[in-house]
Amino acid sequence: MDVTDLRVALFSGNYNYVRDGANQALNRLVDYLLRQGAQVRVYSPTTDTPAFEPAGELISLPSVPIPGRGEYQFSTHLGSAIKANLAEFDPHVVHISSPDVAGHRALTWARKHDIPVLASVHTRFETYPRYYGLGFVEPAFVAILRRFYQRCDAIVAPSASMIEELREQGMHHDIGTWSRGVDRSIFSPEKRDLAWRRSHGIADDEMAIGFLGRLVLEKGIDIFAETMVELRRRGVPHKVLVIGDGPAKAFFADKVPEASFVGFQQGADLGRAVASMDVLLNPSVTETFGNVTLEAMACGVPVVAANATGASSLVMEGETGHLVPPRDVAAYADRLTAYAEDPDLRRAHGKAGARRADAFDWDTINGAVADTYLRIIEARRGGAKPSA
Template identity: 45%
Template sequence: MPALSHGLSRFRGEAKPPGPSPRRSRESMAMDSKASMFTHGARPARIALFSGNYNYTLDGANKSLNRLVDHVQRTTGAQVRIYSPTSPTPAFAPVGELVSVPSVTIPFRRDYRLALGLPAAVRRDVEAFAPDLIHLSAPDLLGAAALKLGRRLKTPVVASLHTLFDSYLDYYGLGGLRALARRRLWQFYGACDFVMTPTPAIGEELRAQNLGVQVRTWARGVDADLFNPARRSADWRAAQGFDPDRPVIVFLGRLVMEKGLAAFADTIDRLAASGPSPQVLIIGDGPARAWFQERLPMATFAGFLTGEALATALASADIFLNPSTTETFGNVNLEAMASGLAIVCADAPNTRALLRDGRDAILCAPSDPASYAQALLSLCQDQNRLRRMGAKALDRSAAYRWTEILDEVVDIYAEALDARASAPSRAEVSPHELRARTGRRAGLIDAQAAALSTP
């Protein structure tokens, strides 16, 4: 372990300022040297990742996790073994070595599965793998069992916070349990060594609990080669029957009620009452699709899209409306920003971390469809403002590139390993150098986010 922690941290270069990601060829050229530096004097690190949904249903969290695993394996040579529920019909092929764990479907969300903990056979597999670091991505039964196992094995435990599950309870008639659920979430994360939160605001809320856990920020990135204004297609718009001279309002995400579908539909109703029927595009699928289609019969439902098809559809819209208040980061917001769309969102902590009201977005009172409708109307009536706001959102997105974001996660892994290393290994790096290195790198994204939040 001592040599491993030093090996993982020593290859990291100086942190780079935000900017466009290097092209894949540059990454490929650097990969061999990074891997060589990492393995010098030590075997590659073994990382056990525990996920409630790694690839059986597509969502923002597992897209980020798969991208992280790919980055870690390519740039460090580390071996990542993933433990997650699986399905006979996964949404996409997993990155890394995936081990299935027992699970059952969730009654009110049958598209998701609940892991049933860590049975003996899987626990033995983890022990045989002998991870140097455990990464938990969900506070479920599997995560709790993996945390307990990590403590027994004396393995550093890092958690990434992707969802504040208590925010979903209102949509299922269980709002009275929110305070209890939030306390349980903080207890789970507080028992880990490090927690990576998607925004500084959530990190500060966790720090306020005085749990002793080390809190860092893992923001999300966007693939600017995929999501960009050049994907806009007049032919695609025409094929959907959209008027080329009128703005198209788009929703992107899973069609579940906690994504703000009711607020979106109410907003479109109010906008329609003020003038011509709005042009509305819905990208996504999910259990609430039938409800949403009945509620918005005039909308174009493109269904589930990925890759270039998704990027083209998104860039071919004009205004991105996201009234959801349950996001912890909002990957879809960032994809819309990179596509050059004008953004109208709920005024929530995750959107404030990304966007500035009145400059690169219009942030509205979360429970006020009239506020959303007024924002949409103002943009539809002033398309010069619409274009200016889209251009500013595009500029803003340039600070969030995956290579730099994921490099920071590797540094957090290294910090976790260094923190649990024995005294002899710390002699390899002076205490002053170690404090300066880990403090500077772990704080980079927090500093970026703070700088971005200023006018």
């Protein structure tokens, strides 16, 4: 079998109704597969106000809004119509990108019909409860995820650090890499725009510390805010540039009064905004790869990040930025203070990051996923079965 012969059923918890790094990667994968001649059907909750046009054929799954986070939908079941659609499509492989209800039901359907399943890991779901005072349920989350992933034929994760974490958790024995790429026509040091910075109250000689992402607690905005408080206490001159939007914006704005909030950006506007930072501070520990880290590096921006999955596979300590113990506010402030005092070091680390970003080509990365599909299909035809 060749990639041109493939029929892929892809299940996502959020394919295009709210833009994020995970669904951007999924849409790029589908676009790549379609360009190779494969057939793809995507099954995901949908809304009347999608964030962008989806790549490929999108089938809507039954869903309800998540309580307290109404911008997100939670699948409730597959239903007979979806199962009939799957049977008619007759996929060679099922790809599940979210361990939600539909993901569990799709896995059961695939096993019943002897169809191999690839699961992709996009976020540290088990870490989310700790940001909402529910850290005690984390072991149960890990156990549920372990049961889910062990029933799959293989899983892919976006970074070596995430693969190591999954192995330590006993999630699966067959874990491959599906990295992430970056569009260098959008993210480049040449996109830096001093006039745009000035329009947002940032002078040419001021160090702009950037935040990039959804404004939600699980992105570590509390640690970011505490670090800015520490910099103010130390008298370190700086400005804050916040790119993104989300339900925690009011909390963030109250904690970082020196910040310029430029809202959600995309395309060329996003590239300009990222390149106009002087350093990215990314304290999130929920990332499996860290798209925002790679985008900043591609723009020649040094990164100070939590030493956690994702960033630890991208940031070269003392070369393209710094890795800091996840909740060590003083350590974050130390690294940012050093950059404020030494602009030449800041620029040198940024240039090194831009060179490192050159290695992340989307088609090569997505080709590895197609190869994994073909491998597990052949293994299943040869009699191999999931371990659980």
